[in-house]
Amino acid sequence: MSPAWSGRPIKDPITMARKFAKDRFDTHLHALDRVGAHRAPRRKGRGWIGFWWALGATVLLIVVGVVGIFAINNRLDFSNIPGLSSPSSTPVPTETAIPTAEATVDPALSVNVLNGSATNGVAASVSDTLTAAGWVVTATGNASTDTEPTTVIYYADASQEGAARGIAASLPGSKIVVSTGFVGSGAALTVVVGNDYVLPAG
Structure with missing residues (x-):
């Protein structure tokens, strides 16, 4: 059975708590940020x-x-393990010589000779040299400049390369150049004599 009410008024718990003196559980250091008297938040x-x-x-x-793996790999020799041979060196590509046309003498191809040097008479001298070698020189004259450093044989078509080399063989130190600059001259090949040409003695 529940206890009977004695008839006396029940006091407020807060009021009752105020009548008791504070003990060590009621006082704590706020600097510790505790909750209650036993624990503080993390x-x-x-x-x-x-x-x-x-x-x-x-x-x-x-x-x-990683450092250890690199150190071990530098000390181990895998050359003697079958199937683990060292990579072969990269082969060095060799240059393939570009085939050149063989020097020929073709009397069917006409030749013009122009003096591109500051020396008079070189066009006639070269004409005589080429005629003696079997070429047909159709005209001689002066070039638009007299400062050409080197004697050049100009040809307009690749099929004439051998003939240009044949003329160059008669003129040591000269070079050949493929060009259409003299197509309108009426000759298949044109020789422009440069200042490197030396007149024969006598």
Whole structure:
């Protein structure tokens, strides 16, 4: 059975608590941020501290492992293990000589000779040399300049390269150039004598 009410008024608990003196459980240091008298909330950031320590240790282990692997690989020799031969050196490509036309003398091809030097009479001299070699010189004259450094044989078509080389063989030091600059001259090949040409003695 429930106890019977004695008829006396029940006092307010807050009022009752005020009548008792404070003990060690009611007083505490606020600097500790405690709740009640027995525990305090966890400080913020403690979980992240552990995480960063673990991450740092992991990175350190990875670095040590990589360095160790490189050190071991530099000391090991795999050349004697079957199937693990050292890579062969890259072959050096060899230059393939471009075939050139053989020097020929073709009397069917007409030749013009122009003096591109500052020396008079060289066009006639070259004409005589080529005629003696079997060429047909159709005309001689002066070039538009007298400062050409080198004697050049001009030909307009690749099929005439051999003939140009044949003329160059009679004029040491000369060079051949494929060009359409003298197509309108009426000759298949044109020789422009440069200042390197030396008149024969006598």
